[in-house]
Amino acid sequence: MNSHQDGSVAQPDSLVNADRPKSLRVDAQRNRARILDAAHAVFAAEGLSVRIEEIARHAGVGIGTVYRNFPTKELLFEAVIHRYQQKLVEEAESLLDFDDPGEAFFQYISRVIEEGAANKALTAAVSGTEIDMKAVATGISDQLLDVLSKLLECAQQSGSVRADIGAEQVKALIVGTLLAMEQSAGQADRSVVIVSVICDGLRARPD
Template sequence: MIRSDAARNRAKVLTAAEAVLGEQGLAARMDEIARRAGVGVGTLYRHFATKEVLYAAIVSARVDLLLEEAARLRTAAEPQAGFFTFFAQIVADAARKKTLTDALQGAGVDVKAEQADQRAQMREALADLLHAAQRVGAVRPDVGMSETLALLRGASMAAETGDYPGPVLDQALAVLFDGLRPSAASAESAQTA
């Protein structure tokens, strides 16, 4: 029972912290986060000794959610949509976690080093979804992980740093995805080969 209470409290704190940070930015106070989570400040500090530890946990939890979604998409019956769905979700998540990653970098925390294992899992999930989409002809066969990662990084950076409204980002992704799909001519030549 104690462990499930602790897990529930941790989840409540992460949810509240993300909301408070979204509203107040780096000026967010730990006591406000605790109040919103419905826990005492002592409980908050038992789980997260510093703001930086809390920020890192939020980023990690967001990546865990993406990995869960990737696992679901990998077993879904529509590999042609899985790759594009996951790509779009990564880009959307990049915009939401900018404040957190900025805070961690400002505090001297190497986000990439802290998440090396998760990053490897993300690459593996993306590669699996890319190859599945290519097997069914939904993505050009000449697109490899290097190109995919370059495009993903560019789209994520645009989402993080640009002040683009949602419809503009959606349209930009649609154009990018059109470039990843095989053209009608290349699809026909692949079928006759």
């Protein structure tokens, strides 16, 4: 072990650089998050036809950094969808203890539809016109359906939602509504009406 002229002990290179891998990992995680944030925004605004270069520019990273994390645009989109679905699961779970189960259910349905309608990439994914969604995050999709089932069951038990509909049917309604709203792009008033009609159709009716 060497000593400096001032008497201090010089640290081996292995110790000096010990924190470097950790720092690199932190930087890599930060870059990945920036890429996903940028991709979500750009896909939402422009759809799946957007170029990777545009996503890299919005993320503030080089295109090589994007490809190191996501070798293809399809893999990047799958990661964006997976993270978005995880967000939907967490939001639904946070509503399970809501004081008014019916209000929680309709609030969630409205939010999913309104957010999805404003996102070109999600609508394209739902329609299957640009990417095969069967390959995208099947595990998290199951979680999403499960928590939607719980929200629906609570709302039905409270008497707020009709009893003759299941979670799969609610999911189909959401998908169909998003596709219908794609045809009404730029007509915000019509979108609000469509969401209102869907929710009214799900409400329980007095005997």
